[in-house]
Amino acid sequence: MSKVLMKGNEAMALAAIKGGADAFFGYPITPQNELPEYLSHHMPANDRVFVQAESEVAAINMVYGAGGAGARVLTSSSSPGIALKQEGISYLAGSEIPCVIINVMRGGPGLGGIQPSQSDYNQITRGGGNGDYKVLSFAPENLQEAVDLIKESFPLADHYRNPVMVAVDGLLGQMMEPITLEETEKTQAAGKKEWAADGGYGERGYRNRIASLYLDPYKLEEHNLKLKGKYDEMREKEQRYEMIETEDADIVFVAYGTMARVARNAVQMLREEGVKVGMIRPISLFPFPKKAFEALPERTHSLITLEMSLGQMHQDVQIINNGRYKLDFFGRTGGVVPEPEEIVEHVRAALKEDA
Numbered sequence: 001m002s003k004v005l006m007k008g009n010e011a012m013a014l015a016a017i018k019g020g021a022d023a024f025f026g027y028p029i030t031p032q033n034e035l036p037e038y039l040s041h042h043m044p045a046n047d048r049v050f051v052q053a054e055s056e057v058a059a060i061n062m063v064y065g066a067g068g069a070g071a072r073v074l075t076s077s078s079s080p081g082i083a084l085k086q087e088g089i090s091y092l093a094g095s096e097i098p099c100v101i102i103n104v105m106r107g108g109p110g111l112g113g114i115q116p117s118q119s120d121y122n123q124i125t126r127g128g129g130n131g132d133y134k135v136l137s138f139a140p141e142n143l144q145e146a147v148d149l150i151k152e153s154f155p156l157a158d159h160y161r162n163p164v165m166v167a168v169d170g171l172l173g174q175m176m177e178p179i180t181l182e183e184t185e186k187t188q189a190a191g192k193k194e195w196a197a198d199g200g201y202g203e204r205g206y207r208n209r210i211a212s213l214y215l216d217p218y219k220l221e222e223h224n225l226k227l228k229g230k231y232d233e234m235r236e237k238e239q240r241y242e243m244i245e246t247e248d249a250d251i252v253f254v255a256y257g258t259m260a261r262v263a264r265n266a267v268q269m270l271r272e273e274g275v276k277v278g279m280i281r282p283i284s285l286f287p288f289p290k291k292a293f294e295a296l297p298e299r300t301h302s303l304i305t306l307e308m309s310l311g312q313m314h315q316d317v318q319i320i321n322n323g324r325y326k327l328d329f330f331g332r333t334g335g336v337v338p339e340p341e342e343i344v345e346h347v348r349a350a351l352k353e354d355a
Helices: 008-018 034-045 056-068 079-084 086-094 121-126 143-160 170-174 217-237 257-272 290-294 312-321 340-354
Strands: 004-007 023-026 049-052 073-077 099-105 136-138 163-169 176-179 241-244 251-254 277-282 284-286 302-307 326-331
Touching: 004 008, 008 034, 008 099, 008 143, 008 163, 008 170, 008 176, 023 034, 023 056, 034 049, 034 073, 049 056, 056 073, 056 079, 056 086, 073 079, 079 086, 079 099, 079 121, 086 163, 086 217, 099 143, 099 170, 121 284, 121 312, 136 143, 143 163, 143 176, 143 217, 163 170, 163 257, 170 257, 241 290, 251 257, 257 277, 257 302, 257 340, 277 290, 290 312, 302 312, 302 340, 312 326, 326 340
Parallel strands: 023 049, 023 073, 073 099, 099 163, 136 163, 251 277, 251 302, 302 326
Antiparallel strands: 004 176, 136 284, 241 277
16 A cells, blocks of 8 residues: 655545545635645545635534535634634534534634644633533644544544544644555445434434524533533543553653654653653543553653643643642743754753752
8 A cells, every 4th residue: 555745734635535525614724725725626526515615604604504414524724713613613512413623723812823833722622612512632643643533533423423623733734744545435325314404304203403402491401411421422432642651751741743743752862861751642632531641650750741832731631630740841832843852951950950
């Protein structure tokens, strides 16, 4: 099986086609523009739907309509664009409509800048819209992992009847790496979703209706508890992570995405100096991989969260840590991608303070 050198945004777009996306609705924003540009050519060529909407708000509501009719639907954007979609994402979760969302993160707040960042973590994991809801979310480290996760996200969205987000940053969207892309058969044929509002009759014997409005507070509470059951299932079944040289680690980094790429080099540099460092790399952001921390060796005494933000994921590390280890944080923001040497120097300084 041959490898193909592709730009990140284009590789993710191709992965969505191979994964069975029936339709794409989106609006341009840097640094993800190559993704819809690629799809504008290749979705129609593969008898799929491509629509550049008039706004991000329009795009996410088109996702609602097509997803509610039973199609496998994709949208993509970057940080402020994802912010504009939050009301629609809340509606999708509340109405139990599956879809896949690709977020190519940039710096903020506000319009910020077009450089890579990880400052959407709270928006992704806490539910940026109203109500009690969660979005199953993944954060790949490289393009091959991004391709594989995007393809997997469509059946996961169908299984949970929930939005699934794949979050990368501008660096992964713009870089080029070799990928292997196997053919993927669509597992959902037209009419197979018994709940879909596609004009047909569902299991109840009358036309399906999709909505998130419950005027009776007890019915709404019942619905929220039903949704919570799905999120609890995600916490049990979808925690994903990689343990890197943690078997004998005294200090463990926690980093995802591009920051994990940088941290891998810092781990090796510190080990060459005799400092036993390892890393937990979260692949799922929600659910956050609690099981990884439970697998650390007894000798581990410190966790250092590394982020391209001011510590949003660090809050989850603090919650899971619950006072067990000494905690530290290193981050850059505004679109700055740190060098491995900066992390190494941070660890050296921390070791001197502890000496």
